[in-house]
Amino acid sequence: MLKEFPKPLAATIGDVVGSYYYSHRRLETMLYEAGASGDVPEGNCVDKVQNWLVREGKEDVSKAFTILGKLIETLMDGEVSTWDPDKELTARKRINEILARYQLSYGFGGRILGAHSVTAPSKAFGDALKDFSVAEVEEEFERAVRFIDSDPAAAVTAACAIVEALCKHYIATERLDLPTSQTVKPLWVVVAKHLKLSPEQLEDDDLKRVLSGLSSIIDGLGAYRTHAGSAHGQHKRAYKVAPRHARLVVHSAHSLCLFVVETWQARKALAKGR
Structure with a gap:
């Protein structure tokens, strides 16, 4: 089991999710609903997701991966939209690739397998x-x-x-x-x-x-x-x-x-x- 939430993983997830949703209010709501706690980190959408995951990982790495799974669940499990399918498929590919780097994978329902x-x-x-x-x-x-x-x-x-x-x-x-x-x-x-x-x-x-x-x-x-x-x-x-x-x-x-x-x-x- 990983002892801490990897910063490169947090950076990629922050870039993908922060750029995909690009709404501070929506991201904050999603993170709190996923189980994140404490004050909202400062910074732009990308930094906010990255810093929150790293901070949660320092307290409880298992919880941080649970939050990650819930955070990306809709993006990974939902039907590909017709208005911009390339954007969603690229986002999923980047998430799968960065998870695989740490011998992790995404499982249906917001599960991070291997964590x-x-x-x-x-x-x-x-x-x-x-x-x-x-x-x-x-x-x-x-x-x-x-x-x-x-x-x-x-x-x-x-x-x-x-x-x-x-x-x-x-x-x-x-x-x-x-x-x-x-x-x-x-x-x-x-x-x-x-x-x-x-x-x-x-x-x-x-x-x-x-x-x-x-x-x-x-x-x-x-x-x-x-x-x-x-x-x-x-x-x-x-x-x-x-x-x-x-x-x-x-x-x-x-x-x-x-x-x-x-x-x-x-x-x-x-x-x-x-």
Whole structure:
């Protein structure tokens, strides 16, 4: 994870966004709505955006990247206008290029991928979400990754919630019956059975052992969320969730969700090929 908001990145974003909107009042409103705080920096529109991002990055670099994502969301996600398409496409290209220089990328919905301690499992799942736009899943993904270091208990809660959100989306899309209890375990049972991921549905003993591990992850997510997460308050047994614990839980959840998405896609492709 970057330790501070890079000044060259802030300079390019300031130049692109400041030149694109060129309205002090509009930029100030956009930045405050994106989560920026404190007094408005002095200077022109370009300097204002640049200095605000750098200042926020000194206080909390994770927050600065969240602000950046929200600031450029409309520009990056909106339809290209017919009155000046070259201007918008050039702006998007410059943003993508400067983000790539720092091994970052923009994700639909104002997410800056690679900025919030994202390592292999989470990055792969984040990339998969680009073509799998489900608001609830994306929201929990961002929340889990962002809070690993600053609020590990909240990250644990979000890790469980992302599995629940994905399972609900799968059940709704495939027109399956929701279980009576819509917690992570019953939801997973429905999805696993439909995707034929339940160990008892397989003949290969080695694969059975691997897929049994998925059920163990589900059990662990539900139990850990209950005992240590932020959703259910303090449990009688004291759980001190460290960032390393939250990172393990989040990455386990993301690995499981990525496997579900890839299996789902593979089954769809197989069905189309018949």
